Amino acid sequence: MLDLSENLKKMNKYVKVFAPATVANVICGYDVLGFALNAPGDEVEIELKKTPGVELTEITGDQGLLPRDPLKNTVTATISGILEKIGRKDLGISVKLHKKMPIGSGLGSSAASTVAGIFGVNKLLGEPLSIKELMPFALKGEEIACGHGHADNVAPSLYGGFVLIRSYEPLDIIPLPTPEKLIATVIHPQIEIQTRDARKIVRQHILLRDAIEQWGNIAGLVSGLYRSDYALIGRSLEDRLIEPSRAILIPEFYELKKNALALGALGFGISGSGPSVFALCDNLKTAQNIKTMVQSRFEQVGVNSHAFVSSVNADGPRVLSVQS
Amino acid sequence: MLDLSENLKKMNKYVKVFAPATVANVICGYDVLGFALNAPGDEVEIELKKTPGVELTEITGDQGLLPRDPLKNTVTATISGILEKIGRKDLGISVKLHKKMPIGSGLGSSAASTVAGIFGVNKLLGEPLSIKELMPFALKGEEIACGHGHADNVAPSLYGGFVLIRSYEPLDIIPLPTPEKLIATVIHPQIEIQTRDARKIVRQHILLRDAIEQWGNIAGLVSGLYRSDYALIGRSLEDRLIEPSRAILIPEFYELKKNALALGALGFGISGSGPSVFALCDNLKTAQNIKTMVQSRFEQVGVNSHAFVSSVNADGPRVLSVQS
Numbered sequence: 072m073l074d075l076s077e078n079l080k081k082m083n084k085y086v087k088v089f090a091p092a093t094v095a096n097v098i099c100g101y102d103v104l105g106f107a108l109n110a111p112g113d114e115v116e117i118e119l120k121k122t123p124g125v126e127l128t129e130i131t132g133d134q135g136l137l138p139r140d141p142l143k144n145t146v147t148a149t150i151s152g153i154l155e156k157i158g159r160k161d162l163g164i165s166v167k168l169h170k171k172m173p174i175g176s177g178l179g180s181s182a183a184s185t186v187a188g189i190f191g192v193n194k195l196l197g198e199p200l201s202i203k204e205l206m207p208f209a210l211k212g213e214e215i216a217c218g219h220g221h222a223d224n225v226a227p228s229l230y231g232g233f234v235l236i237r238s239y240e241p242l243d244i245i246p247l248p249t250p251e252k253l254i255a256t257v258i259h260p261q262i263e264i265q266t267r268d269a270r271k272i273v274r275q276h277i278l279l280r281d282a283i284e285q286w287g288n289i290a291g292l293v294s295g296l297y298r299s300d301y302a303l304i305g306r307s308l309e310d311r312l313i314e315p316s317r318a319i320l321i322p323e324f325y326e327l328k329k330n331a332l333a334l335g336a337l338g339f340g341i342s343g344s345g346p347s348v349f350a351l352c353d354n355l356k357t358a359q360n361i362k363t364m365v366q367s368r369f370e371q372v373g374v375n376s377h378a379f380v381s382s383v384n385a386d387g388p389r390v391l392s393v394q395s
Numbered sequence: 396m397l398d399l400s401e402n403l404k405k406m407n408k409y410v411k412v413f414a415p416a417t418v419a420n421v422i423c424g425y426d427v428l429g430f431a432l433n434a435p436g437d438e439v440e441i442e443l444k445k446t447p448g449v450e451l452t453e454i455t456g457d458q459g460l461l462p463r464d465p466l467k468n469t470v471t472a473t474i475s476g477i478l479e480k481i482g483r484k485d486l487g488i489s490v491k492l493h494k495k496m497p498i499g500s501g502l503g504s505s506a507a508s509t510v511a512g513i514f515g516v517n518k519l520l521g522e523p524l525s526i527k528e529l530m531p532f533a534l535k536g537e538e539i540a541c542g543h544g545h546a547d548n549v550a551p552s553l554y555g556g557f558v559l560i561r562s563y564e565p566l567d568i569i570p571l572p573t574p575e576k577l578i579a580t581v582i583h584p585q586i587e588i589q590t591r592d593a594r595k596i597v598r599q600h601i602l603l604r605d606a607i608e609q610w611g612n613i614a615g616l617v618s619g620l621y622r623s624d625y626a627l628i629g630r631s632l633e634d635r636l637i638e639p640s641r642a643i644l645i646p647e648f649y650e651l652k653k654n655a656l657a658l659g660a661l662g663f664g665i666s667g668s669g670p671s672v673f674a675l676c677d678n679l680k681t682a683q684n685i686k687t688m689v690q691s692r693f694e695q696v697g698v699n700s701h702a703f704v705s706s707v708n709a710d711g712p713r714v715l716s717v718q719s
Contacts, residue, residue, distance in 0.1 A: 279597065282601060
């Protein structure tokens with residue numbers, strides 16, 4: 072048990088927090104890179120209550136898709152894990168989850184909820200844990216939600232900005248710089264792809280020469296982020312390993328990509344395991360033009376879509392309101 | 396033909412230049428990363444002469460191994476290419492090459508000679524070409540010397556410091572930062588490995604999960620170089636793809652590696668395609684201890700070796716003397 076006497080003095084009665092949606096993989100960084108968005112994201116309200124235990128009193132915006140059982144819902148299950156870790160299972164916690172982003176979209180929906188929950192409860196309890204200490208709970212949340220503890224959504228949602236997961240064993244999270252001009256356009260076509268299926272479609276045996284191109288590109292992208300070199304970022308946003316397998320799941324993918332690049336996108340690719348697609352741009356006008364182009368094209372082929380144009384979230388989750 | 400009238404006014408009569416040896420691959424950056432050393436390196440003397448044509452008047456230190464025919468020697472052949480490019484085949488150039496480093500060692504021996512030659516002749520002629528414009532000639536030199544135009548030795552020798560070759564087509568060279576404390580120990584065991592054989596031994600089909608680890612590591616290394624984060628550099632210097640194939644060619648490789656890491660090396664691996672091995676360290680004492688340890692162990696198994704302890708060369712080739 073941690074010595075929390077000092078921190079727990081600063082407990083609050085109520086917090087409402089936001090945690091950002093995220094784009095994992097970032098074209099050339101399959102399984103190791105992600106970045107956070109300023110919009111969309113999920114909101115969680117957390118309140119102290121008198122009777123011990125963690126309860127889930129409300130979920131909005133999920134169209135009934137998420138589990139109501141607090142042992143199975145990723146938000147409340149990870150909050151319970153934190154209470155156990157800090158030796159405060161005696162506390163009573165009441166949780167409301169407001170889904171403000173599509174589920175199963177490839178935007179890290181479960182990650183945003185999980186991160187909002189763990190960040191929120193940590194804030195409620197006077198921040199007994201550091202961001203780094205919260206990471207294992209975030210991973211646990213992904214395991215509950217998706218069946219595997221991938222970090223490429225939860226890490227950027229929790230840390231903000233671009234994040235490298237250099238290694239899983241041991242877990243080594245490297246926050247990267249966020250060049251200030253970067254704007255993302257994210258478009259979610261309303262078709263369904265299961266992450267598990269999207270993972271299965273990826274070839275597990277690859278050619279060394281393709282891998283060499285990929286590690287040249289990820290090294291170029293990281294260098295571009297440090298230098299705020301938008302042209303280098305653009306040249307590095309290429310993927311000949313994963314994209315060819317997954318692109319077939321997304322209507323008109325190659326046409327959209329060609330058009331987005333012609334409109335001035337630095338890069339265009341699949342967000343996480345899809346079906347959302349995204350463009351990174353160095354100005355708002357380009358980002359908006361790409362949003363219009365992609366949504367019109369989806370509409371032409373009879374696919375409804377949601378779209379978001381957002382700067383990169385450099386700060387991670389944030390407190391929306393607090394009552395002490 | 397370029398407009399060189401202004402530059403050619405500044406021609407010199409004689410230059411002597413040094414170009415650095417290099418460590419390619421740098422453990423986790425197979426075919427895309429390299430760095431330059433302050434020692435060893437090759438020296439070239441270049442002098443204007445009256446009769447047109449490029450002649451090779453002397454090679455020292457090569458034990459008779461290199462071609463004397465100026466059309467076949469990489470130094471003079473690439474110098475001829477430059478004269479052609481700038482439209483000055485009327486000039487007469489006399490070249491002496493002083494090999495100051497072992498040939499076939501995995502330290503970019505041919506690259507250092509080629510780079511000294513092209514950098515030197517460019518200096519002699521009043522710098523008509525930029526470093527970027529010299530790169531294609533450096534690649535051509537590698538093709539003449541080794542049968543393939545790899546850039547991971549010539550690029551760091553020409554640019555200095557750590558260099559990323561993000562892409563070959565089109566060629567995209569990204570100079571990376573050089574953290575000032577980095578010291579390399581390079582040990583050349585006197586056994587023979589042909590680069591072509593060393594390339595053949597590398598598996599061309601690999602597992603995606605191994606490639607993911609590798610691109611996590613190269614992204615971590617690049618990040619560590621930008622942040623001068625020596626611990627991160629150390630954690631990133633891992634290779635489970637190429638090293639296992641090539642290590643079998645080097646006596647006691649895994650014992651040397653284990654001991655080097657125990658002595659405080661940030662990383663230990665094979666330089667280029669070997670047989671030289673190298674350690675990157677964050678202080679001179681560690682680098683020297685590793686030199687002693689590796690050389691003693693080689694001696695115990697009956698292998699003679701040369702060793703070099705050198706800071707990373709951040710500036711590339713340099714002029715040793717010039718007569719205008």
